[in-house]
Amino acid sequence: MKNVNLFSLRAMGMVLLSTFLLFSCSQMESFTDGDLNLSKEEVNEGITLDALENGLNGIFSRSFEFSTECLNEEVIVTFDIGQGSINCGNARIDMKGPSDIDWVAKVAEGQPVDGVLTYTFTPTEIGDYQFRGTFNREPLGGGNFCGENINGFTNTFTLNVIECLGCEDNFIAELDCTSEEKTLTVIFTAENSGDYVIQGGLTASTEIIFSEATADFTLNPNHPSAGGPSNVTRWEGSLEECETVTITLKYIGGAGIGSWSAKSTVAGEEVTNGISEAIDC
Numbered sequence: 001m002k003n004v005n006l007f008s009l010r011a012m013g014m015v016l017l018s019t020f021l022l023f024s025c026s027q028m029e030s031f032t033d034g035d036l037n038l039s040k041e042e043v044n045e046g047i048t049l050d051a052l053e054n055g056l057n058g059i060f061s062r063s064f065e066f067s068t069e070c071l072n073e074e075v076i077v078t079f080d081i082g083q084g085s086i087n088c089g090n091a092r093i094d095m096k097g098p099s100d101i102d103w104v105a106k107v108a109e110g111q112p113v114d115g116v117l118t119y120t121f122t123p124t125e126i127g128d129y130q131f132r133g134t135f136n137r138e139p140l141g142g143g144n145f146c147g148e149n150i151n152g153f154t155n156t157f158t159l160n161v162i163e164c165l166g167c168e169d170n171f172i173a174e175l176d177c178t179s180e181e182k183t184l185t186v187i188f189t190a191e192n193s194g195d196y197v198i199q200g201g202l203t204a205s206t207e208i209i210f211s212e213a214t215a216d217f218t219l220n221p222n223h224p225s226a227g228g229p230s231n232v233t234r235w236e237g238s239l240e241e242c243e244t245v246t247i248t249l250k251y252i253g254g255a256g257i258g259s260w261s262a263k264s265t266v267a268g269e270e271v272t273n274g275i276s277e278a279i280d281c
Contacts, residue, residue, distance in 0.1 A: 047055040053172070056107075060104065061081075062080060062082040062150065062154040063157070064077060064080075064131050066078075069164070071123055071162065071164065073164070074120065074121075074122050075159070076118055077115060077120070077121070077131060077159075079108075079117045080090060081135045083147045085114040087112065088137075088146030089111065089112065089135055090109065090110065090111060090132070090139050092108070093106070094106065094107065094131070095107045095121075095131055096206060097123075097127075098161075110184050115258050126161055126163060128158050129161060131157045132156050133153065133215055134150045134152065134183065136152050137149050164242075167191055169187075169262070169274050171262050172185075173186050173187075173279065174186075177281035182250070182281065184250075184251070185248055186198060186248075186260055187244060187246050190273065191273075193238075194238065194266075196236075197234060198217070198249075198260070199225065199261060200233070200257065200258060200261065201230035201231060201233075201258040202251060202256075203256055204229050206231045206253045208231060208233070208250070209252060211233065213248075214247075215239060215243060216238075217245050218235065218236060219235055221233075228259055231251070233249065235247055256278065256281045257278060258278050261275040262264045
Protein backbone atom coordinates (compact mmCIF):
# COMPACT_ATOMS: atom_id res chain seq x y z
CA MET A 1 0.00 0.00 0.00
CA LYS A 2 1.39 3.37 -1.08
CA ASN A 3 1.71 6.22 1.36
CA VAL A 4 -0.08 9.40 0.29
CA ASN A 5 1.74 12.64 1.03
CA LEU A 6 -1.12 14.74 2.43
CA PHE A 7 1.03 17.84 2.58
CA SER A 8 1.72 17.65 -1.17
CA LEU A 9 -1.96 17.21 -1.98
CA ARG A 10 -2.90 20.19 0.14
CA ALA A 11 -0.24 22.34 -1.49
CA MET A 12 -1.43 21.37 -4.95
CA GLY A 13 -5.02 22.21 -4.00
CA MET A 14 -4.01 25.64 -2.74
CA VAL A 15 -2.18 26.37 -6.00
CA LEU A 16 -5.23 25.41 -8.07
CA LEU A 17 -7.57 27.48 -5.88
CA SER A 18 -5.28 30.54 -6.04
CA THR A 19 -5.04 30.27 -9.82
CA PHE A 20 -8.84 30.11 -10.13
CA LEU A 21 -9.36 33.12 -7.85
CA LEU A 22 -6.69 35.17 -9.61
CA PHE A 23 -8.24 34.44 -13.01
CA SER A 24 -11.72 35.32 -11.77
CA CYS A 25 -10.63 38.61 -10.21
CA SER A 26 -8.76 39.68 -13.34
CA GLN A 27 -11.97 39.32 -15.34
CA MET A 28 -14.04 41.49 -12.97
CA GLU A 29 -11.65 44.39 -12.26
CA SER A 30 -13.25 47.78 -13.06
CA PHE A 31 -11.92 51.28 -13.64
CA THR A 32 -14.06 54.15 -12.41
CA ASP A 33 -13.69 57.84 -13.26
CA GLY A 34 -16.85 59.59 -12.09
CA ASP A 35 -19.36 58.74 -14.77
CA LEU A 36 -16.75 56.70 -16.70
CA ASN A 37 -17.10 53.07 -15.54
CA LEU A 38 -15.47 50.55 -17.84
CA SER A 39 -14.31 46.99 -17.18
CA LYS A 40 -11.48 45.02 -18.71
CA GLU A 41 -14.06 42.81 -20.35
CA GLU A 42 -14.79 45.73 -22.70
CA VAL A 43 -11.24 45.69 -24.03
CA ASN A 44 -12.36 43.12 -26.59
CA GLU A 45 -14.69 45.74 -28.10
CA GLY A 46 -11.78 47.94 -29.08
CA ILE A 47 -11.10 49.82 -25.83
CA THR A 48 -7.47 49.48 -24.85
CA LEU A 49 -6.08 49.51 -21.34
CA ASP A 50 -4.18 52.65 -22.33
CA ALA A 51 -7.48 54.30 -23.25
CA LEU A 52 -8.96 53.29 -19.91
CA GLU A 53 -6.01 54.72 -18.02
CA ASN A 54 -6.09 57.90 -20.11
CA GLY A 55 -9.76 58.24 -19.22
CA LEU A 56 -8.85 57.96 -15.57
CA ASN A 57 -6.25 60.67 -16.05
CA GLY A 58 -8.85 63.13 -17.34
CA ILE A 59 -8.35 63.11 -21.11
CA PHE A 60 -12.09 62.53 -21.44
CA SER A 61 -12.81 65.92 -19.86
CA ARG A 62 -16.41 66.89 -20.55
CA SER A 63 -17.49 70.51 -20.22
CA PHE A 64 -20.30 73.00 -20.85
CA GLU A 65 -19.84 76.60 -21.99
CA PHE A 66 -22.43 79.39 -22.16
CA SER A 67 -22.38 82.40 -24.49
CA THR A 68 -24.07 84.82 -22.07
CA GLU A 69 -25.72 85.01 -18.65
CA CYS A 70 -28.25 87.73 -19.47
CA LEU A 71 -32.01 87.40 -19.02
CA ASN A 72 -34.08 87.46 -22.23
CA GLU A 73 -30.98 87.12 -24.41
CA GLU A 74 -30.24 84.13 -26.63
CA VAL A 75 -27.89 81.67 -24.93
CA ILE A 76 -25.79 79.20 -26.89
CA VAL A 77 -25.00 76.13 -24.76
CA THR A 78 -21.97 74.17 -25.96
CA PHE A 79 -21.43 70.61 -24.70
CA ASP A 80 -17.90 69.35 -25.37
CA ILE A 81 -17.88 65.56 -25.02
CA GLY A 82 -14.13 65.67 -24.42
CA GLN A 83 -13.04 63.27 -27.15
CA GLY A 84 -11.50 65.57 -29.72
CA SER A 85 -13.07 66.71 -32.98
CA ILE A 86 -15.14 63.61 -33.70
CA ASN A 87 -18.19 63.75 -35.96
CA CYS A 88 -20.06 60.60 -35.08
CA GLY A 89 -22.01 58.90 -32.31
CA ASN A 90 -24.93 60.47 -30.48
CA ALA A 91 -24.76 63.17 -27.79
CA ARG A 92 -27.56 64.51 -25.61
CA ILE A 93 -28.19 67.53 -23.38
CA ASP A 94 -30.69 67.67 -20.49
CA MET A 95 -31.71 70.90 -18.75
CA LYS A 96 -33.41 71.90 -15.50
CA GLY A 97 -34.60 75.52 -15.20
CA PRO A 98 -35.22 77.54 -12.02
CA SER A 99 -38.88 76.45 -11.86
CA ASP A 100 -38.39 72.86 -13.03
CA ILE A 101 -38.80 70.07 -10.49
CA ASP A 102 -37.45 67.38 -12.80
CA TRP A 103 -34.91 67.34 -15.59
CA VAL A 104 -36.18 68.17 -19.08
CA ALA A 105 -34.67 65.34 -21.10
CA LYS A 106 -33.10 65.71 -24.52
CA VAL A 107 -33.48 69.45 -25.08
CA ALA A 108 -30.82 68.72 -27.68
CA GLU A 109 -29.73 65.42 -29.18
CA GLY A 110 -27.72 64.41 -32.19
CA GLN A 111 -24.34 63.75 -33.71
CA PRO A 112 -21.57 65.98 -32.36
CA VAL A 113 -19.95 68.37 -34.81
CA ASP A 114 -16.21 68.61 -34.24
CA GLY A 115 -16.73 67.01 -30.84
CA VAL A 116 -19.47 69.32 -29.54
CA LEU A 117 -23.27 69.47 -29.39
CA THR A 118 -24.99 72.85 -29.09
CA TYR A 119 -28.36 73.97 -27.78
CA THR A 120 -29.85 77.47 -28.10
CA PHE A 121 -32.53 78.94 -25.85
CA THR A 122 -33.65 82.27 -24.37
CA PRO A 123 -33.99 82.32 -20.55
CA THR A 124 -37.09 84.10 -19.27
CA GLU A 125 -36.44 83.57 -15.55
CA ILE A 126 -33.65 84.77 -13.30
CA GLY A 127 -31.87 81.96 -11.47
CA ASP A 128 -29.91 78.75 -11.98
CA TYR A 129 -30.22 76.70 -15.15
CA GLN A 130 -28.61 73.27 -14.79
CA PHE A 131 -27.23 71.16 -17.62
CA ARG A 132 -25.91 67.63 -17.96
CA GLY A 133 -24.92 65.53 -20.94
CA THR A 134 -24.17 62.05 -22.14
CA PHE A 135 -22.69 60.42 -25.23
CA ASN A 136 -23.27 57.07 -26.93
CA ARG A 137 -20.70 55.94 -29.44
CA GLU A 138 -23.43 54.22 -31.47
CA PRO A 139 -25.20 56.80 -33.66
CA LEU A 140 -28.97 57.10 -33.84
CA GLY A 141 -30.32 54.69 -36.42
CA GLY A 142 -27.19 52.56 -36.26
CA GLY A 143 -23.91 52.86 -38.08
CA ASN A 144 -20.24 52.80 -37.23
CA PHE A 145 -19.29 53.04 -33.58
CA CYS A 146 -17.12 55.98 -32.62
CA GLY A 147 -15.35 57.25 -29.50
CA GLU A 148 -16.07 56.06 -25.98
CA ASN A 149 -19.41 55.96 -24.20
CA ILE A 150 -20.20 58.30 -21.33
CA ASN A 151 -21.97 55.87 -19.03
CA GLY A 152 -24.63 57.77 -17.11
CA PHE A 153 -24.36 61.57 -17.15
CA THR A 154 -21.64 64.14 -16.75
CA ASN A 155 -21.44 66.28 -13.65
CA THR A 156 -24.05 69.05 -13.45
CA PHE A 157 -23.01 72.42 -14.92
CA THR A 158 -24.86 75.56 -13.80
CA LEU A 159 -25.62 78.81 -15.64
CA ASN A 160 -26.71 81.61 -13.30
CA VAL A 161 -28.94 83.93 -15.33
CA ILE A 162 -29.07 87.56 -14.21
CA GLU A 163 -30.76 90.72 -15.44
CA CYS A 164 -28.10 92.61 -17.37
CA LEU A 165 -28.29 96.38 -17.39
CA GLY A 166 -27.47 97.04 -21.01
CA CYS A 167 -26.73 100.62 -22.04
CA GLU A 168 -25.29 102.89 -24.70
CA ASP A 169 -22.78 105.73 -24.53
CA ASN A 170 -24.64 108.79 -23.27
CA PHE A 171 -23.12 112.26 -22.89
CA ILE A 172 -24.86 115.34 -21.47
CA ALA A 173 -23.59 118.84 -20.65
CA GLU A 174 -25.90 121.18 -18.71
CA LEU A 175 -25.19 124.81 -17.79
CA ASP A 176 -26.99 126.85 -15.13
CA CYS A 177 -26.55 130.58 -15.72
CA THR A 178 -29.26 131.83 -13.35
CA SER A 179 -26.77 133.47 -11.00
CA GLU A 180 -23.40 135.12 -11.20
CA GLU A 181 -21.88 131.82 -10.08
CA LYS A 182 -22.48 129.55 -13.04
CA THR A 183 -22.64 125.74 -12.68
CA LEU A 184 -21.64 123.29 -15.40
CA THR A 185 -22.62 119.62 -15.00
CA VAL A 186 -21.20 117.03 -17.41
CA ILE A 187 -22.58 113.48 -17.21
CA PHE A 188 -21.21 110.53 -19.18
CA THR A 189 -22.35 106.88 -19.10
CA ALA A 190 -20.06 104.34 -20.79
CA GLU A 191 -21.39 101.47 -22.85
CA ASN A 192 -18.14 99.53 -22.43
CA SER A 193 -15.54 99.35 -19.71
CA GLY A 194 -12.27 101.18 -20.38
CA ASP A 195 -10.22 104.33 -19.91
CA TYR A 196 -11.85 107.64 -20.83
CA VAL A 197 -10.94 111.31 -21.20
CA ILE A 198 -13.56 114.02 -20.69
CA GLN A 199 -12.48 117.44 -21.81
CA GLY A 200 -13.93 120.83 -22.62
CA GLY A 201 -13.57 124.56 -22.21
CA LEU A 202 -15.48 127.49 -20.81
CA THR A 203 -15.08 130.89 -22.44
CA ALA A 204 -12.60 133.72 -22.09
CA SER A 205 -12.37 135.63 -18.82
CA THR A 206 -13.66 132.80 -16.61
CA GLU A 207 -12.42 131.77 -13.19
CA ILE A 208 -13.13 128.29 -11.83
CA ILE A 209 -13.95 128.42 -8.13
CA PHE A 210 -14.98 124.78 -7.59
CA SER A 211 -14.48 121.48 -9.43
CA GLU A 212 -15.06 117.80 -8.64
CA ALA A 213 -15.65 114.46 -10.38
CA THR A 214 -17.11 111.12 -9.36
CA ALA A 215 -15.89 107.61 -10.28
CA ASP A 216 -12.31 108.48 -9.28
CA PHE A 217 -11.77 110.71 -12.32
CA THR A 218 -8.89 113.11 -11.79
CA LEU A 219 -8.05 116.51 -13.23
CA ASN A 220 -4.93 116.67 -15.41
CA PRO A 221 -3.90 120.35 -15.47
CA ASN A 222 -0.48 119.56 -16.98
CA HIS A 223 -1.75 118.17 -20.27
CA PRO A 224 -0.87 120.39 -23.27
CA SER A 225 -4.55 120.87 -24.10
CA ALA A 226 -5.44 122.13 -20.61
CA GLY A 227 -5.73 125.80 -19.67
CA GLY A 228 -5.54 128.50 -22.33
CA PRO A 229 -7.85 131.45 -22.90
CA SER A 230 -10.97 129.26 -22.72
CA ASN A 231 -9.96 127.62 -19.42
CA VAL A 232 -9.98 124.06 -20.83
CA THR A 233 -10.08 121.27 -18.24
CA ARG A 234 -9.19 117.63 -18.88
CA TRP A 235 -10.43 114.75 -16.71
CA GLU A 236 -9.10 111.18 -16.90
CA GLY A 237 -10.32 107.90 -15.43
CA SER A 238 -11.71 104.41 -15.94
CA LEU A 239 -15.31 103.22 -16.11
CA GLU A 240 -16.95 99.83 -15.96
CA GLU A 241 -19.72 98.84 -18.35
CA CYS A 242 -22.76 101.10 -17.79
CA GLU A 243 -20.94 103.13 -15.12
CA THR A 244 -21.51 106.90 -14.96
CA VAL A 245 -19.16 109.78 -14.15
CA THR A 246 -20.38 113.26 -13.22
CA ILE A 247 -18.14 116.33 -13.43
CA THR A 248 -19.20 119.58 -11.78
CA LEU A 249 -17.59 122.98 -12.34
CA LYS A 250 -18.57 126.27 -10.73
CA TYR A 251 -17.12 129.45 -12.15
CA ILE A 252 -17.60 133.17 -12.50
CA GLY A 253 -17.19 135.45 -15.50
CA GLY A 254 -17.40 134.56 -19.15
CA ALA A 255 -20.42 134.04 -21.32
CA GLY A 256 -21.05 130.27 -21.41
CA ILE A 257 -19.09 127.13 -22.34
CA GLY A 258 -17.46 125.65 -25.40
CA SER A 259 -17.83 122.10 -26.74
CA TRP A 260 -17.21 119.14 -24.41
CA SER A 261 -16.50 115.50 -25.28
CA ALA A 262 -15.79 112.03 -23.92
CA LYS A 263 -13.17 109.98 -25.76
CA SER A 264 -11.43 106.62 -25.49
CA THR A 265 -8.79 104.66 -27.39
CA VAL A 266 -9.78 101.42 -29.12
CA ALA A 267 -7.17 99.34 -30.97
CA GLY A 268 -4.86 102.34 -31.06
CA GLU A 269 -7.49 104.64 -32.55
CA GLU A 270 -9.13 107.57 -30.75
CA VAL A 271 -12.89 107.16 -30.50
CA THR A 272 -15.37 109.91 -29.62
CA ASN A 273 -17.95 108.40 -27.28
CA GLY A 274 -19.96 111.56 -26.72
CA ILE A 275 -19.94 115.26 -27.56
CA SER A 276 -21.92 118.40 -26.69
CA GLU A 277 -22.29 121.70 -28.47
CA ALA A 278 -21.29 125.07 -27.07
CA ILE A 279 -23.83 126.70 -24.74
CA ASP A 280 -24.32 130.44 -24.33
CA CYS A 281 -25.71 132.10 -21.24
